Amino acid sequence: MSATLRELAADFDCELYGADTVVTRVSTLAAAGGDAVTFLANPLYKAQLAKTQAAAVILEERYRADCPTACLVSARPYLTYARIAANLHPPAAPVPGVHPTAAIAADVRVPASAHIAAHASVGSGCSFGESVVIGAGSVLGSNVTIGSGTRLAARVTVLDRVRIGARCVLHPGVVIGADGFGFAQDGAAWVKVPQLGSVAIGDDVEIGANTTIDRGTIEDTVIEDGVKLDNLVQIAHNARIGAHTVMAAMSGVAGSTKIGKRCMIGGGVVMIHQLDICDDVMFTFRSVVTRSIDVPGTYSGSLPAEEASQWRRNAARFKNLDALAHRLRAVERTLKNLARSTRNKEEDDD
Amino acid sequence: MSATLRELAADFDCELYGADTVVTRVSTLAAAGGDAVTFLANPLYKAQLAKTQAAAVILEERYRADCPTACLVSARPYLTYARIAANLHPPAAPVPGVHPTAAIAADVRVPASAHIAAHASVGSGCSFGESVVIGAGSVLGSNVTIGSGTRLAARVTVLDRVRIGARCVLHPGVVIGADGFGFAQDGAAWVKVPQLGSVAIGDDVEIGANTTIDRGTIEDTVIEDGVKLDNLVQIAHNARIGAHTVMAAMSGVAGSTKIGKRCMIGGGVVMIHQLDICDDVMFTFRSVVTRSIDVPGTYSGSLPAEEASQWRRNAARFKNLDALAHRLRAVERTLKNLARSTRNKEEDDD
């Protein structure tokens, strides 16, 4: 696709300063040429602005004077960039049709607008909205519902009775609806607790590569509208992830924990089971969440790596931290007694 | 399936109190209707007991008086629930047969009771017990052995010479028998150490979605009977997981570490290589295990997340914990000297 800067300014609600020209693609500040539009959103990259060869830079008003080329001034340059990038680089429209190697149960009606790729397997009772894409090697169990415009990339697994909304993207290796991890102890052994619920996923959800979302034990595991999950994320049975919450890679939620709306969960964060996390909570990377949270805000829980010998010394002290605190308490007491006796002595002396 | 409460009481060794009726399903305390049986195992949910509409509640004797409906009294209500749920909701029996798109090596004998689904691929020399299920898109290398009643869900990979026992369940995306991570350093570069062992998995093992178990370097990686692994678990080459040990999601075991029987490994726990963990050890979520354990019991190793500014203050102090301990030592010495000199002074004064 191509567009003039003037068209982009009009379509994406920003103001053009400088000469109009035709652009055909987006690029970085450093690599952009005269056919490309770029952006400045992170101040870290401000030094690159002066030397950019881009046709135009999307930026905030405050950076306009520093821009050597045309600019598209926006209050939210990263958001404007996202929209312009999608406009100049629209995703390839799926070619409607069913690949001859796909194995589709006889009772399934495939919309003419849908794309079902090679070696996909679709079970009985599945139902598809318009323009769904079922990528190569994906496997759908029985009675799966997939909303219009949703795209399963290659090798996605969606098991029986899972419901997925519209305009979702599921990346390769995703597994939705495997059994939750539920066992009842019988002496030394474990007896499987049937996992009878399913998974309900809202609209506009994106799920990263090799992420797993288990089905509920009795009721459903729920992923609300607009949730974005990164790669290798684990969502256990009966968890609920509130609308527009984002979870970065390698984070995980144990059984029955409910996360509110608009939360931001950093990479590698884990939450234990049966917690309630309110709306608008941020956990920074690698936090371990062990209690419910009812106050919005930012929570942290990881210690940064240090040079190894320094770390070892501090870690060794941590092993004796309780003893150290007791020693401090003893010192405080001794000192108090000493101060008192000194004071008494002075009074005696007076 | 359906059953009378009287039949359930007789079959699952519990005592019926209240009116007999027919039930057809299990449900939760909150959602159950008059056709459903439910359970009370976690005291957290006790408040819901008073309002339940269930036909009957499986519970301990001590809660019987609080139950507004019929109840099935059991010493172990969760275990009894698991068995009744499996009775009312038996897993769909696999339809025997081989899908025409499955690619099966010519020398493989498939039992008439087995189900091999679409786009499965089975290598030469594989051998199957009765009623095995090979899910859609699963790939078996050569000379894989799978015991009777074992079910590979969709898209499972089992590589050459792996042996899997009877009645196992492998969830989608599981990879068994990929090469262990073994390289020998040659200057800056790494030379691959051939991974010549395989993986031996016992009976009644369940393995969660996208979990990986590597083959051994020379001898086998071993998963003993009754082990349950959750999603996204990593088992490195030559590890051994003892019978009936459970490992929650995102936990991992490095090379050659041996875990005893009946251990419980929390979510996100990692163990370094070449450890020996004795039987009956529990590690709570996110522990880092760096030494062998020969005393059964519970071990912990994670710090819970706190409000961010509070966390930051404490984390900053941790960086200087060794210095802080030295300062405390200095204080103790000064104080001792001071006390001595004060004592001496007093003696002098006397």
Place this chain on the structure above:
Amino acid sequence: MSATLRELAADFDCELYGADTVVTRVSTLAAAGGDAVTFLANPLYKAQLAKTQAAAVILEERYRADCPTACLVSARPYLTYARIAANLHPPAAPVPGVHPTAAIAADVRVPASAHIAAHASVGSGCSFGESVVIGAGSVLGSNVTIGSGTRLAARVTVLDRVRIGARCVLHPGVVIGADGFGFAQDGAAWVKVPQLGSVAIGDDVEIGANTTIDRGTIEDTVIEDGVKLDNLVQIAHNARIGAHTVMAAMSGVAGSTKIGKRCMIGGGVVMIHQLDICDDVMFTFRSVVTRSIDVPGTYSGSLPAEEASQWRRNAARFKNLDALAHRLRAVERTLKNLARSTRNKEEDDD
């Protein structure tokens, strides 16, 4: 394969002491019989040397006197072992040919030496070097380039425009080139930032089972020559992993972080975004890396698990570590004042 010890000594640059014989395989010190060669590299296993029944042991000169059988003396026994093992147990050469169930775009030229297995799917514009192996159920998008001798095990996904060098090994479940996790905030909702870059992977790279490497936002994510990634590793968009760096299982790198050459990243290590890690850095298992590193060396960041009640006491103190440090400061001040007043008093007394 088989070889005499004399041949092995000549071919792999080590010195034979003791009787020559024919060996056909490698084994462990404990299990080896008279047809096997084994090695001693880790001093942990030295006790097993005295009882070995191996035909020969690969070991350092200093252990030669303790070896009851023939030995192959090498300065680097593990490296020599790796090479001899590969010699005696060469990987099965792939049988050239395309399985009839593979779905290959019409414009793709498959070299006669290549092996494309059952249910593989290859998109338009893909290009293959000699002797590539595309395992069963693997999916390649469009315009993927794969260098000669590279082997994709079963069920690997490689998406559009990814370039992979020569002699790489990608284990099952690997996903290369899924969209990076990029969203721009628009009020409560998130707008997808198109992920327009790709992934460039060098030569001699090995990638473990279910590992994910995302495509770049504008430019490419880069994995340099000789990198080795273990299972369940996450590489985010625009990361760069320097040549010969190794990353153990469950480690992860956030967006735009650059890791130098010859680094060693322990299991479960996570690095936040936009860091620069210099060459020759080692992070021990489970470290959290939050700042750039420009000094080669070893860095650590995890606390080892302890017996639970002991851990709980120390963890409770950590929550008040800042307060404890303030208390120590107060003690130091009081003590200083007290010492001064005692000194003054003594001077007064004099």
